[in-house]
Amino acid sequence: MMTNQTETTSKKPTHSAYILKPKANSEQSDWIKVGAAWNHGDKDGLNLSLTILGQNVPVIIRRNKPKT
Template sequence: MTTQTETTSKAPTHTVYMVKLKDGADKPDWIRVGAAWEHGDKDGLNLSLSILGQDIPVTIRKNKPKTD
């Protein structure tokens, strides 16, 4: 497991959207579902998702080559 570096910013660095296709429409709806904060080492994000009344924390990290 990797060690993550937290960002010191309290404001989100990214917004998370769900893109919903609409029948007969030219453009999909972009529905805001959360916020994200980039890690200080720029190798990942912490997400806070609000879906179906649930707050769901998610951490994303870049894949790194495995060493033997």
């Protein structure tokens, strides 16, 4: 089976994404889950799926590589 660099190795997310919402009268914040992420097969990035204003927004994150 051929793979490409954005293929994930697992169907289950390896990371979760959260936003922090300040609590009234508290120094602590509520952690609100807004998405999930999966490692790329080459371990140089993540596929991130965010839910923003009711819309699913895919984001791809790649490791910076030095310029030659």
